[in-house]
Amino acid sequence: MDSLDLQVLTQARRWREDGHAVWLVTVIETWGSAPRPPGALLAMRDDGLVAGSVSGGCVEDDLIERVRGGERVARPSLVVYGVTKEEAARFGLPCGGNLRLLQEPLDATDWLDEILARTARHELVARVLDLASGTVRIEPAHRGDAFSFDGRELRALFGPRWRMLIVGAGQLSRALAQMALMLDFDVICCDPREEYHLTWNVPGTTFSTEMPDDLALALQLDPHSAVVALTHDPKLDDLVLLEALKSPAFYVGALGSRGNTVKRKERLALFDLSAAEIDRLHGPIGLDIGSRTPGEIAVSILAEVVAVRNGVALRQKKPTLAAAASLP
Structure with missing residues (x-):
C-alpha cells in the first residue's frame, strides 16, 4: 500500500x-x-x-x-x-x-x-x-x-511495510524522516545525546534514547529494514553499523566524506565483519546529485534507499577514494 x-x-x-x-x-x-x-x-x-x-x-x-x-x-x-x-x-x-x-x-x-x-x-x-x-x-x-x-x-x-532506523537527530535526520514518512516508512530515530533528542519534533516517528547498537538488536532488523547513520560520531555510527551490516537489512548507509568512508571501513575490518559484509555499506551515502543543503542530501539518501529497495542500479553513485583513484 x-x-x-x-x-x-x-x-x-x-x-x-x-x-x-x-x-x-x-x-x-x-x-x-x-x-x-x-x-x-x-x-x-x-x-x-x-x-x-x-x-x-x-x-x-x-x-x-x-x-x-x-x-x-x-x-x-x-x-x-x-x-x-x-x-x-x-x-x-x-x-x-x-x-x-x-x-x-x-x-x-x-x-x-x-x-x-x-x-x-x-x-x-x-x-x-x-x-x-x-x-x-x-x-x-x-x-x-x-x-x-x-x-x-x-x-x-x-500500514508501513518498510522500516527506517535513523541514527542521529540533527537537521538532516529531520528532513530525511519527514520524506521517509511520505513513502510509508515506519521511521525510528535514535540519539542518546541529550542536546539532540530534546529538540526532535517530527510527528509520526518513534524516538529512542537507547544506544544505537542496542536498539538495532532489539528491532531485529529484517529484509524490510533500512539503517541510516547520520551522527558523524564514530562512537555511535560505527556501533550501529557493526550490527546492521550483519543483519538482513536491505540498506545500510553512513554519512561521511570519501576519505572518512575509507577510514570507517578500515575500522570495521578490525571487528568480526567479513569483507562482503563491509562492502554492503553505502558510503558516501546517497546518490551523487550535487546536493548541498540538508533537504537536498535527504533527497539523495532516500533516492538511493528506494533504488536499492527496487533493485535498480545506482547510476549516479559518487565513487569512494579507492574507486576514484582508479579512474582515468
Whole structure:
C-alpha cells in the first residue's frame, strides 16, 4: 500500500458520513505496462467524484460515466479493461496493457475505522474481503506479506511495510524522516545525546534514547529494514553499523566524506565483519546529485534507499577514494 490509499479510505469515510453512496475500486491484476500496482485504490462517490487512482485517468473517466449514467454495483464484481488492443488504446493503457479491477459498495465503515486507527498506531494490517458475502475482516499482517487475490478473497495491506532506523537527530535526520514518512516508512530515530533528542519534533516517528547498537538488536532488523547513520560520531555510527551490516537489512548507509568512508571501513575490518559484509555499506551515502543543503542530501539518501529497495542500479553513485583513484 501507499499513503495515497489511506487518504482514499479517509475520504471515502467522510463521504459516507455526509450521506453519499460510495464504491471502492481496487486494482487486482495488470498485464503489460500499468501505471498503478495491484492493491491500488480508488473511491467513487454517487455523483461521480473520485479520490485516488487505478489507471492514471482514462479508466477513471469510464467508471465515472457509468456511475453518472445510473450504474449502481450492489455487490463485489470484476471489471476488465484492455482485453483487446482497441480497448487498450481507447482507455489509454500503455503498451497494450490490461487491467482487472474489483468494484464494491462501501456499505459498512466499521472496518474502515479500524484500519485508520490501527495504521495511525504504525500497525500493518490486512483487509480481507470475501467476494461471495461482501464481508470484510481486519487481521494482523507482516512486512513480508503481499497483496493477493484468488478469485474468492481479496487481501490488501495497509500500514508501513518498510522500516527506517535513523541514527542521529540533527537537521538532516529531520528532513530525511519527514520524506521517509511520505513513502510509508515506519521511521525510528535514535540519539542518546541529550542536546539532540530534546529538540526532535517530527510527528509520526518513534524516538529512542537507547544506544544505537542496542536498539538495532532489539528491532531485529529484517529484509524490510533500512539503517541510516547520520551522527558523524564514530562512537555511535560505527556501533550501529557493526550490527546492521550483519543483519538482513536491505540498506545500510553512513554519512561521511570519501576519505572518512575509507577510514570507517578500515575500522570495521578490525571487528568480526567479513569483507562482503563491509562492502554492503553505502558510503558516501546517497546518490551523487550535487546536493548541498540538508533537504537536498535527504533527497539523495532516500533516492538511493528506494533504488536499492527496487533493485535498480545506482547510476549516479559518487565513487569512494579507492574507486576514484582508479579512474582515468
